[in-house]
Amino acid sequence: MFEYAPAPESRAIVDIKPSYGLFVNGEFVDPKEGGAFKSVNPATEETLAEIAEASQADVDAAVAAARTAYQKVWGPMPGSERAKYLYRIARIIAERSRELAVLESIDNGKPIKETRDVDLPLVSAHFFYHAGWADKLDHAGFGPQPRPVGVAGQVIPWNFPLLMLAWKVAPALACGNTVVLKPAETTPLTALAFAEICREADLPPGVVNIVTGAGDTGAAVVSHPGVDKVAFTGSTAVGRLIAKSVAGTGKRLTLELGGKAANIVFADAAIDQAVEGVVNGIFFNQGHVCCAGSRLLVQESVAEEVLDRLKRRMSTLRLGDPLDKNTDIGAINSAEQLTRIRELTEVGSAEGAEPWSPQCPLPDTGYWFAPTIFTGVQQAHRIAREEIFGPVLSVLTFRTPEEAIEKANNTPYGLSAGVWTEKGSRMLWAADRLKAGVVWANTFNKFDATSPFGGLKESGYGREGGRQGLEAYLDV
The missing domain is CATH 3.40.309.10 (Aldehyde Dehydrogenase; Chain A, domain 2)
Known part of the structure; x- marks a missing residue:
């Protein structure tokens, strides 16, 4: 039996900065209260970078930036123009896919052949797919002239960091909403790389804001009165807490929670x-x-x-x-x-x-x-x-x-x-x-941007992906 020779992907393609700020209104900024935490490589336990920890004041600033961008730029923008930005983001992700795959594997611990062959192609596909919907929302089956909801507060998990970002950000932007996103505290690096991609794509300031931190930061995003739509992927226990906090506020909510398939x-x-x-x-x-x-x-x-x-x-x-x-x-x-x-x-x-x-x-x-x-x-x-x-x-x-x-x-x-x-x-x-x-x-774990995904019972409600995934981001 032949043994496999080592076949390591080069880490040199990735430039990890010593520290990262918050991404608010199109700029990387220091947290107002100066908090920070470390991102660790789970395969080696080495510290990768120091990450800013967003406080309530930082979340306030991010939501304010998202509201301004929604009212003055992104919401009024024709769908055909929004689509151009989404297509641009999709192409940049595809062009930088090798770098992003390596970064995801370093920060998350998952094998490079999964980030390279599964995660990144799907990330790019979600932005391409939703770019196509941006000027066709009248034909999505949710009534004539559907309008965006407003500011979306999104909290994503650590198991598919960049893919979960794409599942949430792409439909939100395609429908005309702006975003405040909180990545998982153990895997923030690809979300921060996505912030750089937003700048590279000349996305208008405030359309996407990324606030890093732990549970308190996520709670501040979810409970913020300036957020109109909450999307969460994670544990059922946290999902229950979010559902309680959102109840009676008039906010839209979608939850993709645990499973025991x-x-x-x-x-x-x-x-x-x-x-x-x-x-x-x-x-x-x-x-x-x-x-x-x-x-x-x-x-x-x-x-x-x-x-x-x-x-x-x-x-x-x-x-x-x-x-x-x-x-x-x-x-x-x-x-x-x-x-x-x-x-x-x-x-x-x-x-x-x-x-x-x-x-x-x-x-x-x-x-x-x-x-x-x-x-x-x-x-x-x-x-x-x-x-x-x-x-x-x-x-x-x-x-x-x-x-x-x-x-x-x-x-x-x-x-x-x-x-x-x-x-x-x-x-x-x-x-x-x-x-x-x-x-x-006769298969398992197969996904496609055109196909909706979501659960029943304690696995949550709402759908992400496909035509059905647009509904949560439209006022119909």
Whole structure:
């Protein structure tokens, strides 16, 4: 068996500054109260940069800049003119995609082949797609002459930093809104690079404002009386708090929250294809995916075969340097997240489930967790009910299709699901009964800018992407 030689992507393409200010009204500015925090490379634990921490006064300034830009420039601007800026941003992102992919991998810990081949192409695609809508909103199906809502306050997570930015900023701008965006405190660097791209594209000052910080900064954005629309992607617990704070204010709200998705493998499925889908469903981005297929439901008659092939496939996964083009599993995003993954896997073992991981040496520095599956899982186990948000798969079995659907829906979440079968009729039957916002058929974790994404139940409400994603940013 041949060993892979190291194939590291060059870090030299990225210029990380020692410190970053806030991006307000088209300029990088120092925070009014002088607060700062550090951004850390999760693969090495090295400090990458010092990041400004926005206070309430900074958020006030950002919202004021966004309001002025909305009233005087961006809102009145014809859609065909707004489209030109969005197309320009999309092209710059495409041109700088290699640099941005490296920066994302350094700051987030995810493998370069994912940022390069998945994240960045989708980021550019979202801006291209929404640029096309900017002058066609009358034909989007939301009534004649829909108008923008106003100022959008947006809070994004650390698992797909630049992609989540694109999901939110692109439709907001296309519809004529202005933005105050708060990136996750552990992954602010690509959002700050996007601020530079806005300047490179000559986007009018105040149209996009980026305020960095932790939970208090996000709360200040969400609760600000000058914000007309709130968009949040993150944990269900924080989503509940945001929903309470927004209730009764008249603000628009969309939430994309947690998930505990079921990946259902029927006996007639193409096993090797299904195994690839299972691996992609849970180990893509180290399991840091809201819609990850973290519960495998496999029909009893093929369970042993599926598990054998799954273990064999997991043994070929390569864990290590995120900038190595051969790496399949990178670093866990933070020490805090690694602690939560370890706690929940220990609970799984204590409850009687059996963990298994391939031979997988972990680096001495950084935050790492080996890909793991649990067998003997019961539906009452915490690892079958709670979102672990790491490379951990709970395996359950079923006998009949009805039992599969019942187990799949036995969760407070409803973001996504996957179904593996060779029968089209069974596929449609299952999709009709699964309580999930997205159901993948003989695939998993596939996204497109033209297709809406969102959840049911405690996975949130509203849609992002596609024609449907425009509605939240239009006054109809």
